[in-house]
Amino acid sequence: MFLRMVYESFRRQKRRKLLAGIAVTLGVAVATAMIAVATDIGDKINRELRSYGANLLVTPQEDTLDVEIGGVNLKPPSDGTFLNEADLPKIRGTFWHHNIVGFSPMLPVNAAVGQGGVRDVTLLGTYFSKQLTFGKEHFVTGVTMTHPWWRVQGAWPGDESTDILLGERLAQQLGIKPGDEVQVAGRSLRVAGILSTGGSEDDQVVAPLALAQQISGKPGAVRRVYVSALTKPEDALARRDPKSMSPEMFDRWYCSPYVQSIAYQLQESIPHSHAEQIRQVAQNEGTVLARIKGLMLLVTLAALFAAALAVSAAMATAIFERRGEVGLMKALGAGNFAIAAFFFAEATLLAFLGGVTGFVAGALLAHQIGRSIFNAQITIQPVLFPVILAIAACVTFAGSAAAIHKAVRFDPVFALRGEA
Amino acid sequence: MSSQAQTRALVSRREKAPNTSMFARMLLRAAVLRRGRAASALLAMVIAAAVATAMMNLYVDVQAKLRREFRNYGANVVVVGSNGASLPEGALAQVESQLGGRGMAVPFGFIVARSEQGQSVVVAGTDFDRVRNLDRWWKTTGWPSAARQALVGVRASSVVSPEGKPFTLSFQGRKLPLTPAGTLLTGGSEDSRIYISLPEFIAWTGVQPSTIEVAVSGSTEEVNAMLQKLAKSLPGAEVRPVRQIMEGEARVLDKTRSTLLASAILISLTASLCVLATLIGWVFDRRRDFAIMKALGASEKLLNGFFAAEAAVLGLIGSILGFGIGIGMAAWIGRVNFHAPVIPRFGVLPWVMAGSIAVALLSAILPIGLLRRVQPAIILRGE
Numbered sequence: 001m002f003l004r005m006v007y008e009s010f011r012r013q014k015r016r017k018l019l020a021g022i023a024v025t026l027g028v029a030v031a032t033a034m035i036a037v038a039t040d041i042g043d044k045i046n047r048e049l050r051s052y053g054a055n056l057l058v059t060p061q062e063d064t065l066d067v068e069i070g071g072v073n074l075k076p077p078s079d080g081t082f083l084n085e086a087d088l089p090k091i092r093g094t095f096w097h098h099n100i101v102g103f104s105p106m107l108p109v110n111a112a113v114g115q116g117g118v119r120d121v122t123l124l125g126t127y128f129s130k131q132l133t134f135g136k137e138h139f140v141t142g143v144t145m146t147h148p149w150w151r152v153q154g155a156w157p158g159d160e161s162t163d164i165l166l167g168e169r170l171a172q173q174l175g176i177k178p179g180d181e182v183q184v185a186g187r188s189l190r191v192a193g194i195l196s197t198g199g200s201e202d203d204q205v206v207a208p209l210a211l212a213q214q215i216s217g218k219p220g221a222v223r224r225v226y227v228s229a230l231t232k233p234e235d236a237l238a239r240r241d242p243k244s245m246s247p248e249m250f251d252r253w254y255c256s257p258y259v260q261s262i263a264y265q266l267q268e269s270i271p272h273s274h275a276e277q278i279r280q281v282a283q284n285e286g287t288v289l290a291r292i293k294g295l296m297l298l299v300t301l302a303a304l305f306a307a308a309l310a311v312s313a314a315m316a317t318a319i320f321e322r323r324g325e326v327g328l329m330k331a332l333g334a335g336n337f338a339i340a341a342f343f344f345a346e347a348t349l350l351a352f353l354g355g356v357t358g359f360v361a362g363a364l365l366a367h368q369i370g371r372s373i374f375n376a377q378i379t380i381q382p383v384l385f386p387v388i389l390a391i392a393a394c395v396t397f398a399g400s401a402a403a404i405h406k407a408v409r410f411d412p413v414f415a416l417r418g419e420a
Numbered sequence: 421m422s423s424q425a426q427t428r429a430l431v432s433r434r435e436k437a438p439n440t441s442m443f444a445r446m447l448l449r450a451a452v453l454r455r456g457r458a459a460s461a462l463l464a465m466v467i468a469a470a471v472a473t474a475m476m477n478l479y480v481d482v483q484a485k486l487r488r489e490f491r492n493y494g495a496n497v498v499v500v501g502s503n504g505a506s507l508p509e510g511a512l513a514q515v516e517s518q519l520g521g522r523g524m525a526v527p528f529g530f531i532v533a534r535s536e537q538g539q540s541v542v543v544a545g546t547d548f549d550r551v552r553n554l555d556r557w558w559k560t561t562g563w564p565s566a567a568r569q570a571l572v573g574v575r576a577s578s579v580v581s582p583e584g585k586p587f588t589l590s591f592q593g594r595k596l597p598l599t600p601a602g603t604l605l606t607g608g609s610e611d612s613r614i615y616i617s618l619p620e621f622i623a624w625t626g627v628q629p630s631t632i633e634v635a636v637s638g639s640t641e642e643v644n645a646m647l648q649k650l651a652k653s654l655p656g657a658e659v660r661p662v663r664q665i666m667e668g669e670a671r672v673l674d675k676t677r678s679t680l681l682a683s684a685i686l687i688s689l690t691a692s693l694c695v696l697a698t699l700i701g702w703v704f705d706r707r708r709d710f711a712i713m714k715a716l717g718a719s720e721k722l723l724n725g726f727f728a729a730e731a732a733v734l735g736l737i738g739s740i741l742g743f744g745i746g747i748g749m750a751a752w753i754g755r756v757n758f759h760a761p762v763i764p765r766f767g768v769l770p771w772v773m774a775g776s777i778a779v780a781l782l783s784a785i786l787p788i789g790l791l792r793r794v795q796p797a798i799i800l801r802g803e
Binding site: 030056057063064151277292296305309310365 | 482557608662672678689694700701704705
């Protein structure tokens with residue numbers, strides 16, 4: 001009898017059930033989408049923050065001082081120690097290699113540019129988007145990933161070619177356009193493009209690393225490596241000195257993607273190197289990330305609150321409209337418990353149906369938001385599904401409870417006469 | 421007390437009562453007599469308006485809040501002498517007057533000096549008080565406070581004063597004894613430099629500052645306008661945007677604002693749904709009033725007008741109360757998350773008001789449309 005009543009109630013009152021169902025579905029959809037976006041926004045914004053460029057710098061351990069003013073290197077080229085280019089793919093072998101967005105080696109060399117060596121400028125050797133292999137893994141890395149604000153008019157040179165990029169101001173002074181040939185360190189090289197960075201590279205020549213190594217006569221040499229990594233905002237543990245940690249604490253520190261622990265791992269993987277965070281980038285991204293995540297958390301709470309309210313309002317309205325039925329049931333001798341159980345069973349069914357459809361709709365919505373705003377997939381944790389269903393059931397129950405309580409207290413006579 | 425006296429009292433009270441129209445009286449009585457349902461409808465309205473207000477306010481204000489965080493990335497504009505030359509004298513004052521308090525400017529002068537061991541090292545002269553505010557990521561063990569004190573980059577310190585001992589630098593034969601006040605760690609090129617105060621730098625080397633780093637606050641358009649103004653006022657210098665900082669900021673800000681906008685729309689929609697559900701219930705609940713009015717000969721127009729007016733008043737009151745609460749919510753979120761209150765934007769009020777009234781009207785018209793087709797007799801019989 002109980003089951004039949006529930007079934008018939010759904011079959012006969014399609015309009016009312018549909019209204020309440022739509023409310024539950026929409027509420028759950030909004031909640032799902034907001035929770036999915038909020039849990040994933042940290043990762044997405046972290047990736048966007050990488051547009052500030054590298055946050056780690058690897059230099060040789062026994063490094064001499066940089067003597068550089070306004071991007072002009074004043075140190076004799078033979079000076080200083082170097083890293084070995086062959087060690088670089090090992091960066092992909094570190095514990096947090098999935099978090100490493102890219103790296104680019106740099107080798108500054110002094111070179112004379114122009115007909116007859118008119119100007120001494122810095123020639124910077126680097127990767128543009130170089131194909132590398134570590135173990136069985138192939139990957140691409142270079143300045144296009146670590147320095148996303150670099151703009152090239154013309155084309156990027158190939159990493160295996162001997163084409164170069166000319167800094168914007170230098171090109172203007174020399175009167176050179178993309179495609180022209182230019183004398184660099186006694187060689188005639190083709191200018192693939194004009195580089196604009198807004199920094200000191202605007203006065204420099206940027207060339208493939210192999211070419212810079214040839215010019216300097218140091219095969220395999222790299223002066224420094226810029227690494228761009230996704231990191232976790234710094235906390236008290238991150239700032240501690242790894243040497244003073246207990247083994248368990250060290251493991252926890254080592255296995256968290258703090259900028260400090262990634263620096264430590266880079267030092268481990270590249271022999272004779274010293275890795276340091278670039279504080280201008282690394283320190284600020286934590287604050288920005290924390291602010292945006294905090295904001296989204298609060299906004300999500302507001303969304304959940306609004307969704308819960310909408311669902312409970314719809315449920316309350318739906319039950320309030322059915323006083324007549326309650327009166328009839330009571331007149332036929334149904335107890336308060338039986339009536340409450342009937343309505344709760346209905347609410348559960350609604351919550352379940354609405355919850356499932358709402359979850360699917362919310363997942364689609366989150367997907368759409370991710371696509372249109374971040375151009376990336378928003379991952380929805382499977383664990384979210386039971387959580388959302390439970391929340392939907394709770395909210396539907398809570399919304400119904402007050403209305404059911406009121407409905408049960410009606411005098412059946414008044415309810416049936418429609419005077420309650 | 422006789423019934424006559426009662427009637428007289430009633431008549432005299434009615435006489436004194438303000439001569440309000442029937443329409444207004446009906447509106448008022450409807451709200452007063454069915455307090456419970458009216459209050460719950462109003463509550464839904466207030467909450468929806470509050471949530472919508474808070475979201476819109478945040479959306480408008482969050483840009484300014486985040487921009488402040490982004491200024492911690494340091495300068496977004498640099499002024500350098502053309503072709504590496506020193507800047508004309510008074511350039512800093514020029515920049516400051518152009519900025520007019522809407523940003524910070526820090527001068528830097530650079531030379532290459534020699535240590536006692538004959539090592540080349542870059543020495544920079546700057547204004548420490550300003551640098552501290554501009555480059556907040558500089559990690560130092562102590563800032564210079566007295567004369568002849570220097571801030572030594574960690575890598576420079578291992579060369580010139582490994583144990584933090586006083587050292588002497590020479591530039592074109594002129595010697596300058598210095599005491600390290602602390603070491604500096606940035607992870608960038610600053611680590612290889614020695615920083616001293618600008619007056620000492622000029623007195624020692626005779627070199628004027630060649631770079632001014634400027635942090636201009638405001639939107640991209642404002643920063644670009646300031647770039648033009650600076651370039652015009654300093655013809656002997658080059659004014660360049662720091663693309664790394666400006667583009668990164670624009671990207672992150674853009675994404676955050678879009679996400680917030682999407683959330684604001686979703687939340688406002690859900691809140692409207694809540695209002696819709698409650699108000700439809702409320703109007704349906706009063707189908708007997710509707711039937712009685714119709715039975716007493718009220719015209720369709722009057723009925724529609726009555727329910728519409730009721731909804732509009734509800735929307736109006738709800739939006740004003742909700743606006744106040746929403747402003748409070750936004751201020752609280754600002755305090756918790758950004759440690760600064762969100763400024764109330766009164767420009768949001770008309771939007772919230774219009775939205776609330778529209779939703780209220782919609783939820784009044786929907787059930788009336790359904791009820792209109794029903795005979796009053798059927799409703800009055802409770803069917």
